[in-house]
Amino acid sequence: MLNLLQQDDLKNGGSNTDLKRFRLHSIIIEFLYRNGQASNPELAKLTNLSSPTINKLLLELVELGIVQELGHGASIGGRRPTKYGINSNAKYIISIDIDCRTISMGVFNLQNEAVSDIITYFDNVKNKKQVFEGIFKRLDALLADLNYNANQFLGIGISIPGLIEAKTGETYSDLLIDDLSLEDAFRKRYQLPTFTENDSRVMALGEQAFGSALNKENALCINICDGIGLGMIVNGKIYDGKSGYAGEFGHINVVEDGLMCTCGKKGCLETVASGTALIQFAQKGIVGGKQSIISELVHGKLDDIHVSTIIEALENGDIFAIDLISQAGTYLGKAIAGLIHIFNPETIIIGGKVAGAKHFLLDPIQQSLNKYTIHRIKQDTEILTSSLEGKVKLLGGVAMVMNTLFQQEKEFFM
Ligand SMILES: [Zn+2]
Known part of the structure; x- marks a missing residue:
């Protein structure tokens, strides 16, 4: 290399x-x-x-x-x-996972092990300047602990939700600082090759390199956070479409004339099965008189309900929380049935915060699949939640940097 x-x-x-x-x-x-x-x-x-x-x-x-x-x-x-x-500590890779509400980062060695603390904190991605300043401040501190020297680092991998232009790495989540794109801002500050990729595809890279999609030629990774994305491994390669926008699974229609979606359409899968939808349904239900320990868990402050609150309630046997996840799973299963018919995948991995509901989510998905898929095709597909859980996108960021550098080198020698 x-x-x-x-x-x-x-x-x-x-x-x-x-x-x-x-x-x-x-x-x-x-x-x-x-x-x-x-x-x-x-x-x-x-x-x-x-x-x-x-x-x-x-x-x-x-x-x-x-x-x-x-x-x-x-x-x-x-x-x-x-x-x-x-020599695992000959070089290091920086990986950053910008999620809708949390940001994580860490430094990894050539054996893909973290050599720094993994930092995770809440931030509101909507305040762009604050996001950059927050990441720079924390990353600078991490690197100072490691006596940062740019020569020891191979590059930075950044996972971010939303549309990303495949060739230029330009993001459309409007994350700009001093008119520099996200990628350019990091490249300039740390003087390192920097690569950005859509979070669902980074999840697929992580699962392919280190998780449940290891050695699998055809696998789908469904990332259910605030939105719902899809990372596709087709014939061993990550599929990203003509412009890099493939995998907007959350925006397929599942409810005729349904709720308004952030994309401007109505009745998208995201409006009924994403983390955002679950939180809104929980808030509405409680205001409407549903009995649930969710309101106790947030001491009556309904704005403090997170996906993790709903999962905590679920694990305590809360019927309302079970119903919420079950409804999301039913819609997801219906949409996943379409994917199974089109892709005939070996494995479907459900990741993201909502996947923390584990079998409470997988069971209704299976129920829907029993209803809506051709059995002969479905029996080829295993459906599971991610084994890498919180780390998958950071590891995917490492895989992205290493894959890209090896690929660049192959092209150089061609
Ligand atoms: Zn939509």
């Missing part, structure tokens, strides 16, 4: 031998990053190179501090081969 090795001389034109050597470095680094470890014979097989050549390349990478010896593997007859792996 060019960026990983800081082979700047190469960018200014290296000899053919250098180019070839650096391309092989890159292949070895990516293999070790993705597989954890490998021996000389395994790498020789992968690259079709001789064992002495691989040995020379590995020694160069050890010298650069990117690769390290891990000890000896099992014998395959004769001497036990030395195993090599990535």
Whole structure:
């Protein structure tokens, strides 16, 4: 990885031998990053190179501090081969998850482990200046703890809700500071490659690299937060459509002449099954006289109801909360039936805050699916809630940075 090795001389034109050597470095680094470890014979097989050549390349990478010896593997007859792996703390990645109401961030190493505290705090994304200042202040403090030096960092991955132009990374959630886009503002301040992506697709990247979609060719990730988004893994790749707007699952119509949606249409899935909808239904129901422990949990202050409040009530057996989630699940199931018929996915992963309702949400979804799907297609699909829970989008941000840098490097050598 060019960026990983800081082979700047190469960018200014290296000899053919250098180019070839650096391309092989890159292949070895990516293999070790993705597989954890490998021996000389395994790498020789992968690259079709001789064992002495691989040995020379590995020694160069050890010298650069990117690769390290891990000890000896099992014998395959004769001497036990030395195993090599990535030096996990050679480089770091910054990951930021901007959600509708919470922001999280952390610094990760090359084994995708957090090397800083993971900071999570409430913020109102509608106040743009405050959002930037809040993130910069906290990230600066995190980096100061790590004695920040830009050379040690590979890049920044940012997950954000809403429409994002695939090619330019331009966001349409109007997050601008001094006329700079979100991506440019971070690039300028930290002098690092910065990549932004829609939060549902970042969730899919996280599940694909580290979670329930690992090694799956076809999987769908449904992200239910304030809105409802969809990240699609189709034939092993993240699908983003012509302009990068694919996956606006929350805006398909499920209620004829239903409630007004933020998109300007009526009766979208978001108006009946998103976190925002659940909170509004809870508030209306309680005002209308429904008995529920939700009002006790917020001491009568209905503005303080969050999705987490409804889930807490649910776990305490609150019938009103169970009904709310059940209704959301029924609508979701109906819409997911459409997805199953179109995509025939292996796995559907339900994530986001509302997924915290677990089987209270999955059961009504299954009920709806039993009603609305062709059994032969449905039986191929497993539906589960995310195993990575709160961390999935931060890990997805790490995967986004690493995938993009490896891809850029492949294109450079082509
Ligand atoms: Zn809508």
